[in-house]
Amino acid sequence: xxxxxxxxxxxxxxxxxxxxxxxxxxxxxxxxxxxxxxxxxxxxxxxxxxxxxxxxxxxxxxxxxxxxxxxxxxxxxxxxxxxxxxxxxxxxxxxxxxxxxxxxxxxxxxxxxxxxxx
Amino acid sequence: xxxxxxxxxxxxxxxxxxxxxxxxxxxxxxxxxxxxxxxxxxxxxxxxxxxxxxxxxxxxxxxxxxxxxxxxxxxxxxxxxxxxxxxxxxxxxxxxxxxxxxxxxxxxxxxxxx
Numbered sequence: 503x504x505x506x507x508x509x510x511x512x513x514x515x516x517x518x519x520x521x522x523x524x525x526x527x528x529x530x531x532x533x534x535x536x537x538x539x540x541x542x543x544x545x546x547x548x549x550x551x552x553x554x555x556x557x558x559x560x561x562x563x564x565x566x567x568x569x570x571x572x573x574x575x576x577x578x579x580x581x582x583x584x585x586x587x588x589x590x591x592x593x594x595x596x597x598x599x600x601x602x603x604x605x606x607x608x609x610x611x612x613x614x615x616x617x618x619x620x
Numbered sequence: 621x622x623x624x625x626x627x628x629x630x631x632x633x634x635x636x637x638x639x640x641x642x643x644x645x646x647x648x649x650x651x652x653x654x655x656x657x658x659x660x661x662x663x664x665x666x667x668x669x670x671x672x673x674x675x676x677x678x679x680x681x682x683x684x685x686x687x688x689x690x691x692x693x694x695x696x697x698x699x700x701x702x703x704x705x706x707x708x709x710x711x712x713x714x715x716x717x718x719x720x721x722x723x724x725x726x727x728x729x730x731x732x733x734x
Contacts, residue, residue, distance in 0.1 A: 606660035
């Protein structure tokens with residue numbers, strides 16, 4: 503059975519850092535394109551970042567230079583290191599698997615809430 | 621970046637009636653070499669992650685009821701629910717995967733019961 507379980511969210515002050523984790527079972531993170539997608543309260547979906555099976559990465563302009571996506575193949579876990587957090591980063595963060603090589607997202611986690619506030 | 625625009629923003633339909641949601645992309649998402657439209661539809665119920673309903677603009681995901689259908693090509697797409705059920709109350713999103721990154725979503729359409 504496929505499962506994606508996010509953790510690491512919480513309340514953080516502006517300018518702070520947080521690392522999100524996404525523990526995956528049922529498939530290998532290293533063999534898939536893995537993404538982070540966020541959703542601000544009451545708002546729509548915003549793609550954040552992708553790590554490709556080869557290890558290269560890409561980011562939305564809104565987080566470039568502040569967020570870093572990575573994975574630990576031995577733990578089959580995806581990460582999102584978030585630095586210099588801003589109020590506008592407040593959102594539920596989902597990890598999601600790309601079905602293929604730049605296709606739709608077929609498996610999603612339940613999400614973890616990040617609140618950036620003083 | 622490709623901008624996805626959905627209409628309407630919200631929709632109220634009676635049980636058993638047809639619901640239609642539109643999605644327009646700022647440029648074509650049709651890849652002519654394989655004649656596929658790189659467009660997906662998702663359903664998101666309150667407190668849940670999105671769930672893919674349709675991909676390649678018109679291919680229904682396994683397990684999705686056949687009252688859900690997708691149509692359109694190029695820049696204009698439609699998600700149709702042929703006979704609305706109570707469990708279909710949700711927000712629906714379109715997404716393009718033609719030109720990534722970034723993957724871009726429509727702003728969402730909230731579907732309610734009239």
